Amino acid sequence: MNVGGKHFRTIWLNEDGRSVDIIDQRWLPHEFRVVTLSTVEDVAVAIRDMWVRGAPLIGVTAAYGMAIQMQADASDAALDAAWEKLHETRPTAINLRWALDEMRKLLKPLPVSERIAAAYKRAAEIADEDVELNRSIGGNGLAIIKEIAARKKPGERVNILTHCNAGWLATVDYGTATAPIYLAAEAGIPIHVYVDETRPRNQGAQLTAWEMAGHGVPHTLIVDNAGGHLMQHGEVDMVIVGTDRTTANGDVCNKIGTYLKALAAKDNDIPFYVALPSPTIDWTVSDGLTEIPIEERSGEEVSYVQGKTETGEIARVRVSPEASPAGNPAFDVTPARLVTGLITERGVAKASRDGLAALFPERK
Numbered sequence: 001m002n003v004g005g006k007h008f009r010t011i012w013l014n015e016d017g018r019s020v021d022i023i024d025q026r027w028l029p030h031e032f033r034v035v036t037l038s039t040v041e042d043v044a045v046a047i048r049d050m051w052v053r054g055a056p057l058i059g060v061t062a063a064y065g066m067a068i069q070m071q072a073d074a075s076d077a078a079l080d081a082a083w084e085k086l087h088e089t090r091p092t093a094i095n096l097r098w099a100l101d102e103m104r105k106l107l108k109p110l111p112v113s114e115r116i117a118a119a120y121k122r123a124a125e126i127a128d129e130d131v132e133l134n135r136s137i138g139g140n141g142l143a144i145i146k147e148i149a150a151r152k153k154p155g156e157r158v159n160i161l162t163h164c165n166a167g168w169l170a171t172v173d174y175g176t177a178t179a180p181i182y183l184a185a186e187a188g189i190p191i192h193v194y195v196d197e198t199r200p201r202n203q204g205a206q207l208t209a210w211e212m213a214g215h216g217v218p219h220t221l222i223v224d225n226a227g228g229h230l231m232q233h234g235e236v237d238m239v240i241v242g243t244d245r246t247t248a249n250g251d252v253c254n255k256i257g258t259y260l261k262a263l264a265a266k267d268n269d270i271p272f273y274v275a276l277p278s279p280t281i282d283w284t285v286s287d288g289l290t291e292i293p294i295e296e297r298s299g300e301e302v303s304y305v306q307g308k309t310e311t312g313e314i315a316r317v318r319v320s321p322e323a324s325p326a327g328n329p330a331f332d333v334t335p336a337r338l339v340t341g342l343i344t345e346r347g348v349a350k351a352s353r354d355g356l357a358a359l360f361p362e363r364k
C-alpha cells in the first residue's frame with residue numbers, strides 16, 4: 001500500500017537476496033521503522049514479539065524464515081529445527097503451520113544443493129499469492145458493500161465496523177477485511193468505518209486507524225465496548241473482520257472481542273462477515289471452541305499501554321496496580337451460527353461445512 005507516496009508491502013527481499021526487510025509494526029502509528037531479518041532467530045523473534053503480525057503475514061514471514069535458514073544450513077536437521085523454532089512462535093494463526101508445511105513439503109525431497117533457490121522462490125510465490133488472494137477477497141466483499149449501499153438513500157454512507165487489524169499490515173498487501181473497504185472507497189461508494197481500538201495491543205487504534213487515515217477512508221476510532229451500543233442505535237450496517245483460523249465447519253477464531261461483536265450483531269440483525277484467504281481455513285478441525293489453541297500472551301500487554309508522550313517520546317505506562325495480575329487470552333472463537341458469510345477468494349460461503357465445500361470441492 002502507499003505510505004507517503006511510496007508503495008510498500010509489509011515484507012520484501014533485500015538486495016542481498018538473502019535477508020528480508022519488514023515494517024516493525026510495534027512503533028506505528030508514531031514511527032515507521034523498517035528492520036532487517038537476517039537469521040531464522042531474527043524471524044522467530046519478529047513473529048513471537050509481534051514486530052509482524054496478522055495470520056497471512058505471519059505465514060509469509062515464516063516462509064522466508066525457512067529460506068533464510070536454508071541459506072545458513074540446508075541440512076534435513078536444520079530444516080526440521082527451523083520448522084519447530086518458527087512453529088512455536090505463535091499457536092493460533094493456522095497460516096503459520098500452513099506456510100511451514102508448504103516449505104518443508106517442497107524442500108525435504110530436494111537435494112540440499114537445490115534447497116536455497118527453491119526456498120526463496122516458494123516464499124516469494126506465497127507472498128505474491130497472498131496479494132492476489134486478497135484482491136479477490138476485496139472484489140467479493142465489494143459486492144456485499146454495493147448491495148448494502150443500494151438500499152440506502154443516495155449519498156448515505158455504509159457504516160462498517162471492524163475489529164483489530166485485518167488490513168494490509170496483517171498481510172503482504174491489501175488486507176482481508178480491509179480489501180473490500182479499499183475497493184469501495186476507490187469505487188466512490190460512500191462508506192465510513194468504525195474502528196475498534198482492540199485492547200490490549202490496540203491493533204485497531206494503532207494500525208487500522210493509521211491505514212484508514214493513510215488512505216483517506218472516513219473512520220471513527222471507538223472503544224471496544226461501544227460497538228454494541230452503536231449497533232442498537234442503527235449506526236452500523238455491517239461488520240467485517242479477519243480471522244486467524246476458521247474451521248471446516250465455519251467456526252471463526254479471531255482477535256479477542258470478536259465473539260462479543262458477533263453476538264451484538266446477531267441481536268441487532270446486522271450482517272457479520274469474515275474475510276479470509278483459504279490458507280486460513282483449517283480443514284482438519286471442526287469444532288473451533290475445543291480444537292483451536294488460544295494463545296495466552298503476557299499480562300503485561302494488559303497492564304501497560306504504549307504511546308507517544310506530549311514531548312514526542314514513545315513510552316510504556318502501567319495502567320493497573322502492581323498487585324493485580326492480568327489475564328490475556330489473545331483470541332476467541334465465534335461459532336458459525338453467528339457468521340453471515342465467509343468472504344473468500346472464490347466467493348462468499350455460508351459458514352458451514354457444506355458452504356465451504358461448495359466453494360472448495362477439492363476439500364470435500
Ligand SMILES: CSC[C@H]1O[C@H](OP(=O)(O)O)[C@H](O)[C@@H]1O
Nearest residue numbers: 053054055164166170242254255
Ligand atoms: C488477516 S488476519 C488478521 C488477524 O490477526 C490479528 O491477530 P494478531 O494481531 O494478534 O496477529 C487479528 O486476529 C486479526 O483479525
